[in-house]
Amino acid sequence: MPGTLTFDQLKTDVASGTYDTVLVCFVDMQGRLMGKRFHAVNFVETSFNETHCCNYLLATDLEMATPDGYASTSWEKGYGDYVMKPDLGTIRPVPWLEGTAMVLCDILDHHTHEPVPHSPRAILKKQIARLEALGFDAMMATELEFFLFEQSFDDIRKSGFRDMQPISGYNEDYHILQTTKEEGVMRPIRNHLFAAGLPIENSKGEAETGQEELNIRYAPALDCADHHSIAKHAVKEIAWQHGRAATFLSKWHHDRVGSSSHVHQSLWKDGEPAFFDKSAPLGMSDLMRHYMAGLIAYAPDYTYFLAPYVNSYKRFAKGTFAPTKTVWSVDNRTAGFRLCGDGTKGVRVECRIGGSDLNPYLAQAAMLAAGIKGIEDKMTLAPATTGDVYEDAKAGDIPQTLRKATETLRNSAFLRGAMGDDVVDHYTRAAEWEQEEYDRVVTDWEIARGFERA
Numbered sequence: 001m002p003g004t005l006t007f008d009q010l011k012t013d014v015a016s017g018t019y020d021t022v023l024v025c026f027v028d029m030q031g032r033l034m035g036k037r038f039h040a041v042n043f044v045e046t047s048f049n050e051t052h053c054c055n056y057l058l059a060t061d062l063e064m065a066t067p068d069g070y071a072s073t074s075w076e077k078g079y080g081d082y083v084m085k086p087d088l089g090t091i092r093p094v095p096w097l098e099g100t101a102m103v104l105c106d107i108l109d110h111h112t113h114e115p116v117p118h119s120p121r122a123i124l125k126k127q128i129a130r131l132e133a134l135g136f137d138a139m140m141a142t143e144l145e146f147f148l149f150e151q152s153f154d155d156i157r158k159s160g161f162r163d164m165q166p167i168s169g170y171n172e173d174y175h176i177l178q179t180t181k182e183e184g185v186m187r188p189i190r191n192h193l194f195a196a197g198l199p200i201e202n203s204k205g206e207a208e209t210g211q212e213e214l215n216i217r218y219a220p221a222l223d224c225a226d227h228h229s230i231a232k233h234a235v236k237e238i239a240w241q242h243g244r245a246a247t248f249l250s251k252w253h254h255d256r257v258g259s260s261s262h263v264h265q266s267l268w269k270d271g272e273p274a275f276f277d278k279s280a281p282l283g284m285s286d287l288m289r290h291y292m293a294g295l296i297a298y299a300p301d302y303t304y305f306l307a308p309y310v311n312s313y314k315r316f317a318k319g320t321f322a323p324t325k326t327v328w329s330v331d332n333r334t335a336g337f338r339l340c341g342d343g344t345k346g347v348r349v350e351c352r353i354g355g356s357d358l359n360p361y362l363a364q365a366a367m368l369a370a371g372i373k374g375i376e377d378k379m380t381l382a383p384a385t386t387g388d389v390y391e392d393a394k395a396g397d398i399p400q401t402l403r404k405a406t407e408t409l410r411n412s413a414f415l416r417g418a419m420g421d422d423v424v425d426h427y428t429r430a431a432e433w434e435q436e437e438y439d440r441v442v443t444d445w446e447i448a449r450g451f452e453r454a
């Protein structure tokens with residue numbers, strides 16, 4: 001499989017004319033690639049060291065508004081610069097764009113060159129380092145679900161987001177005939193990403209009209225988050241190239257099922273799966289039980305990082321495969337946490353709470369922090385639940401609204417300890433702003449419901 005490029009290889013390829021453009025990117029709070037398009041010669045001669053960006057980029061919403069209330073940056077502070085420091089281990093071709101390579105950056109303080117604490121990549125690196133100090137590595141896989149539409153992004157926007165036509169006419173779960181009809185878009189997505197060094201496993205039709213899933217092989221947590229961000233970007237970009245649109249909204253229509261990003265997790269020690277104990281029930285080691293106990297106990301605290309928008313909470317509905325309860329079960333898709341690969345070296349936990357709109361760095365960091373807490377406190381895992389978990393009255397609930405999730409985030413002593421007050425305060429503000437914007441807007445639904453009849 002073609003992999004990432006070394007810096008030396010990139011220099012050679014730029015000299016021979018293979019690349020003329022390098023995308024220098026970082027991942028923002030919303031999980032988007034932001035950055036600049038460099039002439040490749042400039043990048044290999046100077047900008048590989050560092051470049052700069054306005055520090056508002058880690059304090060905006062999806063529409064690039066500049067909300068007040070962030071300690072890190074503001075109009076008052078003058079919106080200065082951050083350093084974008086290319087991580088030269090992430091250089092890779094971008095095969096779906098002509099003559100183009102890409103690199104991901106870490107975000108550093110302009111003056112101290114220290115990592116900016118609320119940068120998503122820094123947040124994940126911190127939890128990985130904590131886990132390494134305990135002697136473990138995390139392997140993760142984040143599934144990407146999304147909807148494809150017949151129309152292009154621009155056509156949909158110009159139509160006021162009306163009459164959106166999903167690319168298929170029926171539920172296409174595991175459907176080979178229907179997905180053959182979508183190969184014009186999905187095949188280039190799989191093959192271009194593979195050629196960009198992402199270990200693509202497969203794509204499949206999902207359980208709704210026009211819904212797709214893309215699976216990438218599990219990898220060390222940071223690589224997994226990098227892969228997810230690049231793949232999500234590529235899905236939209238390649239769909240656009242083919243005159244189509246793709247959305248990662250958790251719930252694009254109230255009558256359709258939502259899109260998830262399930263996160264598979266396992267810990268390893270010296271290259272061996274540390275979650276596996278051949279002689280233990282279900283093959284689950286004590287370490288795995290402690291990790292899962294932390295993951296489940298603190299799920300309400302970190303739900304915001306799995307569901308960051310008002311829209312995300314509309315996905316959590318009974319009987320839709322989107323979970324509402326903080327319990328685990330063995331290969332049961334109605335629980336928030338599902339044991340997979342039981343009794344084998346591949347034993348792992350899948351968190352099913354996250355929506356397709358999650359930021360993979362933040363989601364993984366929060367779950368690692370919860371797992372670490374479970375290990376440190378040797379927390380006890382309750383027995384697995386069985387049956388339809390939606391109807392389990394004793395099971396704990398995940399916060400059902402952004403407002404509630406914001407409260408649990410703000411008040412989480414555990415996350416404040418694990419991530420730092422500055423990080424929790426920063427994302428609490430992001431969550432509040434999202435709610436404030438929503439509360440301010442009068443929606444079409446309210447008008448249609450009440451215009452004549454109220």
Ligand code: ADP
Pocket residue numbers: 139140141142201215216217218264265266345346347348
């Ligand atoms: P399914 O039958 O649900 O599709 P798969 O066996 O394809 O399950 O695995 C789902 C995801 O879990 C894949 O992306 C795979 O790479 C990942 N995965 C497999 N083993 C592990 C592991 N030990 N740790 C973390 N993720 C894993």
